[in-house]
Amino acid sequence: MTILYARKMAKKQPAQFPSGGNSGGEANFDKYAALDGEWRAIGLSAPARRALVDAKLLKVSDLRKISLEDLQDLHGMGKSAIARIKVVMAGKKITFKP
8 A cells, every 4th residue: 555545545534543633633642641541650552552441451450351362462462561561460469361
């Protein structure tokens, strides 16, 4: 896909490229900034933080509700983020759902 084609498609399909209502075409990350504080504190990347917030997993203790496989399946969740999360969970004696 060429860059020009991608730009053309972004203009035609704005629902796939959320702008939060602003006309500048910038994504609205304010909702994430308000909710991803615990994930930011442990040093997770932005894609991993957004994946967790979108899955309504806002703190480490929320991870009890899902399995490791579910976490790995989240779009944006990489190996590094999962490794960090496992270390934090072990420190807090929290385990994934079997």
